[in-house]
Amino acid sequence: MPQLNPNPWFFTMLATWLTFSLIIQPKLLTFLSTNPPTSKAPTIPKTTPWTWPWT
Template sequence: MPQLNPAPWFMIFMFTWAIFLTILPPKVMAHTFPNEPSPQGMTTPKTAPWNWPWH
C-alpha cells in the first residue's frame, strides 16, 4: 500500500502548499467589496425617546 510509505509525504506536503501559496493569494487579493464604506461625521444623530404606552 503506497500510503504507508512515508518517504514522499514531505514532498507532497511541500508541493501542495506551494500550489496553494501561488494560486490562492492573487485570487483573494483580487476580491473587491461591492460597497466601499464612506467616512461619516463625528456628530452623533439626535434620537427621540421611545413611546412606551404599556409601562
C-alpha cells in the first residue's frame, strides 16, 4: 500500500512545520493587537421589562 510509505511526504511535512515554527510564527507574534483586553469591569446595561399591550 503506497500511502503507508512516509518517504515522499515526511520531508514535506517536516519542512512545512519548520518553516511555520521558525519563520512565520515569530513574525505573527510581533503584531500588536488592535483591540487589547482591558482590566476594567464590564458594565451591565440597565434593562426594563417589556410591557405587553394585552396584559
